[in-house]
Amino acid sequence: MQQIVAGLALGSIYGLVALGYNFIFNAVGIVNLAQGDFVMLGGYIYGGTLTLLLGLPFLPALVLTAIAMAIFGIISQRIVYYPLRDAHPRMVMLSTIALGIFLKNISLIAWGTYPVSVSGLFGQRGLRIAGVSILYQYIFILICVIILLAIQQFFFKKTTVGKSMRAVAQDRLAAMLMGIDAYKMIAITFAYSSTLAAIGGVLLAPVFMVSQVLANVGLKGFAACVIGGWGDITGAVIGGLVVGLVEVFSASYISSVYKDAIVFAILIGFLIFRPQGILGRATEVSL
Amino acid sequence: MGNSRLRNICLVIIFVLLACAEPLITSRFYKFVLALAVINVIMVTGLHVIFGLTGQIFMGMAGFWGIGSYILALATTKMGLGFWPALILSSVGVGFMGVVLGIPTLRLKGYYLSITTIGFGEITRFILMNWSAVTGGVFGVFNIPRPHFGGFVLTNDAHFYYFSLALAAILAVVAAILEDSKYGTAFKGVRDDELAADAIGIDSTGIKVMAFVTCGLFVGIGAGLYSSLLTYISPEVFTLEESFRFVTMVLVGGIGFLPGAIVGAVVLTFLPEMLRFLQAWYLAIYGLIVLGIVIYQPGGIAGALQGFLERRRLARGEGKQYGTA
Amino acid sequence: MRRIVGVVLAVMLLATCSVNAAEPVYIGAMGAITGGSAISGEQASQGLALAEEDINAAGGVLGRPVKIIMEDSRGLPTGGVTAARKLIFQDNVVGIIGCHQSTVVMAIEPLIRQEGVICMAKGSADMITAAGNPWIVRVREYDTLAASAKVRHAIDKGYTRFAIFHNTDQFGEGGRQNLIDALARHGLEPVAVEAHNTGDKDFTAQLLNIRRADPEVLIVWTHGDEHALICRQVAQLLPDVQYYGSMAITQWSSIQMAEGTSEGAYTTSPYSYLNPDPDVQAFVKRHEERYGRPPETFTVLYYDSAMMLAEAIRRAGTTDRAKVLEELKNIKGWKGVSGIEYSFDEKGEAFNELFICRIENQQPVIIEKVSVN
Numbered sequence: 001m002q003q004i005v006a007g008l009a010l011g012s013i014y015g016l017v018a019l020g021y022n023f024i025f026n027a028v029g030i031v032n033l034a035q036g037d038f039v040m041l042g043g044y045i046y047g048g049t050l051t052l053l054l055g056l057p058f059l060p061a062l063v064l065t066a067i068a069m070a071i072f073g074i075i076s077q078r079i080v081y082y083p084l085r086d087a088h089p090r091m092v093m094l095s096t097i098a099l100g101i102f103l104k105n106i107s108l109i110a111w112g113t114y115p116v117s118v119s120g121l122f123g124q125r126g127l128r129i130a131g132v133s134i135l136y137q138y139i140f141i142l143i144c145v146i147i148l149l150a151i152q153q154f155f156f157k158k159t160t161v162g163k164s165m166r167a168v169a170q171d172r173l174a175a176m177l178m179g180i181d182a183y184k185m186i187a188i189t190f191a192y193s194s195t196l197a198a199i200g201g202v203l204l205a206p207v208f209m210v211s212q213v214l215a216n217v218g219l220k221g222f223a224a225c226v227i228g229g230w231g232d233i234t235g236a237v238i239g240g241l242v243v244g245l246v247e248v249f250s251a252s253y254i255s256s257v258y259k260d261a262i263v264f265a266i267l268i269g270f271l272i273f274r275p276q277g278i279l280g281r282a283t284e285v286s287l
Numbered sequence: 288m289g290n291s292r293l294r295n296i297c298l299v300i301i302f303v304l305l306a307c308a309e310p311l312i313t314s315r316f317y318k319f320v321l322a323l324a325v326i327n328v329i330m331v332t333g334l335h336v337i338f339g340l341t342g343q344i345f346m347g348m349a350g351f352w353g354i355g356s357y358i359l360a361l362a363t364t365k366m367g368l369g370f371w372p373a374l375i376l377s378s379v380g381v382g383f384m385g386v387v388l389g390i391p392t393l394r395l396k397g398y399y400l401s402i403t404t405i406g407f408g409e410i411t412r413f414i415l416m417n418w419s420a421v422t423g424g425v426f427g428v429f430n431i432p433r434p435h436f437g438g439f440v441l442t443n444d445a446h447f448y449y450f451s452l453a454l455a456a457i458l459a460v461v462a463a464i465l466e467d468s469k470y471g472t473a474f475k476g477v478r479d480d481e482l483a484a485d486a487i488g489i490d491s492t493g494i495k496v497m498a499f500v501t502c503g504l505f506v507g508i509g510a511g512l513y514s515s516l517l518t519y520i521s522p523e524v525f526t527l528e529e530s531f532r533f534v535t536m537v538l539v540g541g542i543g544f545l546p547g548a549i550v551g552a553v554v555l556t557f558l559p560e561m562l563r564f565l566q567a568w569y570l571a572i573y574g575l576i577v578l579g580i581v582i583y584q585p586g587g588i589a590g591a592l593q594g595f596l597e598r599r600r601l602a603r604g605e606g607k608q609y610g611t612a
Numbered sequence: 613m614r615r616i617v618g619v620v621l622a623v624m625l626l627a628t629c630s631v632n633a634a635e636p637v638y639i640g641a642m643g644a645i646t647g648g649s650a651i652s653g654e655q656a657s658q659g660l661a662l663a664e665e666d667i668n669a670a671g672g673v674l675g676r677p678v679k680i681i682m683e684d685s686r687g688l689p690t691g692g693v694t695a696a697r698k699l700i701f702q703d704n705v706v707g708i709i710g711c712h713q714s715t716v717v718m719a720i721e722p723l724i725r726q727e728g729v730i731c732m733a734k735g736s737a738d739m740i741t742a743a744g745n746p747w748i749v750r751v752r753e754y755d756t757l758a759a760s761a762k763v764r765h766a767i768d769k770g771y772t773r774f775a776i777f778h779n780t781d782q783f784g785e786g787g788r789q790n791l792i793d794a795l796a797r798h799g800l801e802p803v804a805v806e807a808h809n810t811g812d813k814d815f816t817a818q819l820l821n822i823r824r825a826d827p828e829v830l831i832v833w834t835h836g837d838e839h840a841l842i843c844r845q846v847a848q849l850l851p852d853v854q855y856y857g858s859m860a861i862t863q864w865s866s867i868q869m870a871e872g873t874s875e876g877a878y879t880t881s882p883y884s885y886l887n888p889d890p891d892v893q894a895f896v897k898r899h900e901e902r903y904g905r906p907p908e909t910f911t912v913l914y915y916d917s918a919m920m921l922a923e924a925i926r927r928a929g930t931t932d933r934a935k936v937l938e939e940l941k942n943i944k945g946w947k948g949v950s951g952i953e954y955s956f957d958e959k960g961e962a963f964n965e966l967f968i969c970r971i972e973n974q975q976p977v978i979i980e981k982v983s984v985n
Contacts, residue, residue, distance in 0.1 A: 101571075124844055226402070425840075524689055567684075
């Protein structure tokens with residue numbers, strides 16, 4: 001029971017990161033491999049600068065982090081994506097990896113080598129029901145993920161901007177002919193997915209601390225996206241929960257040192273045998 | 288690009304320069320870095336086949352490198368094999384890993400293939416670290432021997448250097464011949480447009496597997512030399528960052544142009560050592576440089592060279608026109 | 613970063629003012645400046661900056677100023693080997709202080725032996741001095757010492773059911789083996805042994821496995837970041853188990869990161885910033901004024917090593933490495949700013965005593981000093 005709770009808690013974190021990947025993919029059709037580093041940067045801005053240095057309370061810090069990251073997202077799409085919009089997708093992949101390396105190491109210089117530790121709203125307090133304990137922070141993360149999921153779902157299905165974005169992702173030229181400003185849409189996409197990363201960083205900082213290593217959640221988030229199925233927003237969250245559960249259960253019953261290897265193996269298995277993911281919506285992924 | 292005469296001329300120039308460099312460099316430190324650079328040249332020649340020619344972003348180089356290093360290390364220290372059989376074993380062994388890794392590519396393309404190779408590299412590192420009964424685990428492998436010819440052991444770093452350089456040159460020639468063969472055309476076909484390649488009857492999956500295997504055979508030799516040069520290896524070296532560093536070498540040199548990749552390997556081996564004074568800033572600046580190359584000079588050094596030659600040709604042509612007019 | 617540059621500049625200015633422009637004596641050092649363990653490298657370079665200042669303020673050595681060159685090993689054997697070659701062949705250093713990673717020390721061991729350079733290792737694995745390299749000495753508590761001290765302390769308190777939770781890197785694997793050996797000497801076996809990888813963030817699965825074995829004591833053998841997170845999660849899942857940590861949990865930064873969950877934990881450490889010893893306190897005060905936080909273990913160990921190496925050069929009256937090494941090994945009862953008295957034994961170990969600390973009110977309080985004998 002405790003394992004299931006732990007797996008779901010961890011999984012909601014991966015799901016949160018996966019939402020960011022998913023959003024960019026649905027809107028632009030590329031994968032931002034620096035997404036994990038964006039999460040780390042959000043955590044540093046929130047924890048290192050706004051909370052510890054300026055002493056801001058939670059909500060203003062969250063809002064400011066989100067705004068800062070949205071601006072950062074627009075700038076970085078201008079630098080790493082826009083010049084490559086017509087190049088082979090492999091160049092975008094390389095440029096986002098390079099951006100990730102830059103971010104990891106510039107944060108080391110900006111915020112120092114000591115991990116940034118903040119208490120968030122709940123600190124280390126938690127709930128204990130029938131011998132199962134869970135941190136309030138995890139419950140908070142899960143609630144946030146569900147809210148964000150609903151927003152994202154609503155956004156793509158119901159709003160004009162969301163529909164325009166899907167059009168841009170599917171066929172940029174056609175969308176532009178229909179009068180959609182594709183490049184504005186792409187800028188908005190990056191701004192929003194960076195905001196998601198900011199929220200991720202803010203929510204993760206109290207449980208994981210902020211250091212270079214935090215960027216590694218990016219790879220797990222990516223795995224969550226693949227396992228859940230790309231085009232699908234709910235799939236991303238479900239994928240996250242699956243990855244979390246797999247990690248905890250393989251650590252419990254198979255091997256704690258190979259748990260990451262097992263996640264990778266399952267990821268590769270999905271890529272080969274079920275590239276459309278668990279939910280299996282038949283979106284052809286042409287990467 | 289791909290002009291094979293230009294390529295051959297560049298290759299000759301590069302290897303002559305590398306051969307002259309050893310006595311010209313007086314510092315024993317930079318001599319060692321030069322030896323490392325040549326080992327990286329061998330491994331990058333392998334990566335050139337899969338990434339430069341076939342266009343697959345292979346992010347699992349550290350896996351190949353790690354497996355190759357460990358095969359040579361374990362074969363010589365634990366199985367009691369001589370250096371030569373061990374080197375062949377490490378080449379063949381990593382080549383075999385190319386098959387293992389190549390099979391998933393039967394169904395994977397682009398990002399998915401790259402992610403699979405990331406997974407492969409990471410899984411390899413976990414196994415090297417934790418399967419201690421075989422690999423010696425995190426404590427690493429000691430006393431790996433240097434190569435020998437009969438009773439003559441290459442303990443001298445200069446001897447080792449020329450030995451590695453000779454192997455690098457041979458492998459570069461092999462890669463060049465392969466590139467000019469019908470397989471080379473097929474590699475490039477897959478790189479430029481996989482669907483079109485399939486349409487004109489190129490077996491793109493088979494070609495990719497073959498590229499992986501060739502890469503493995505080359506990397507196995509480089510990796511074996513690496514563990515022999517260092518005489519001690521341990522598993523935490525073979526990380527994703529290292530894999531990306533190899534990809535960067537090809538990128539800096541120019542995708543698809545072998546001399547470019549080789550220059551990239553040499554430059555990127557020396558760069559961190561020469562930029563040591565930057566201390567903590569180094570990796571941040573490295574990330575920026577790579578970013579700049581991808582965006583503003585995607586052809587790398589080779590692209591710049593070609594642009595230069597093109598401009599000169601144009602300038603000369605225009606001059607003639609004026610002369611006749 | 614700006615601070616470090618500032619310090620370096622200040623040190624350089626000071627060095628040029630106090631000692632005349634004679635060719636400096638170079639001392640090498642290495643640690644991770646980039647990469648996952650960059651935190652240790654930063655601590656080390658702060659200690660070295662202060663040491664260089666003090667050596668030169670005292671007139672340098674042999675009438676010449678001392679310059680300490682710190683190189684980045686990235687905490688990896690590959691980085692360490694090139695860093696060591698640079699220090700030896702480019703800078704012609706008398707000795708190398710570091711690295712703090714045992715694997716890096718093992719990777720440069722053949723080179724150290726071949727070139728005859730002093731290496732004052734900071735890795736804790738037993739194999740470093742077991743390699744029998746006469747040029748390697750160690751200024752750090754070694755794993756068997758720490759493991760047996762912990763086990764003995766716990767057994768004296770009446771505990772018999774031990775669980776071990778270790779990192780899978782060389783540090784943790786060595787620690788696990790030493791703990792099992794130490795327990796075996798008391799006729800005991802651990803009831804559970806679990807492992808985690810560097811960079812892991814969630815330890816629930818392993819801690820639950822440990823909980824099922826129902827231990828009285830949990831000995832954790834890992835580094836600072838992981839340690840802080842493990843403390844937090846142990847407080848959730850195993851609140852009644854007596855926690856024994858690695859040296860890392862006495863670090864000021866780890867205590868902050870654990871947010872109170874390391875309260876009551878025991879550990880062995882070569883150093884605590886609470887040590888009332890006036891030498892230690894003077895150094896802590898100076899470091900706090902300069903860097904805004906108390907020095908950590910690697911800061912004092914790198915500082916002490918540099919001071920001892922300078923002293924050995926003074927005593928030898930030359931920079932000849934063999935003579936300096938001889939004088940270095942003759943150092944007995946040297947009082948360091950760590951609060952430990954170093955005496956090099958025939959194996960090259962400087963440590964034969966260690967503190968048992970307990971985290972009380974978020975401070976690493978020294979409970980007792982234990983020695984090898």
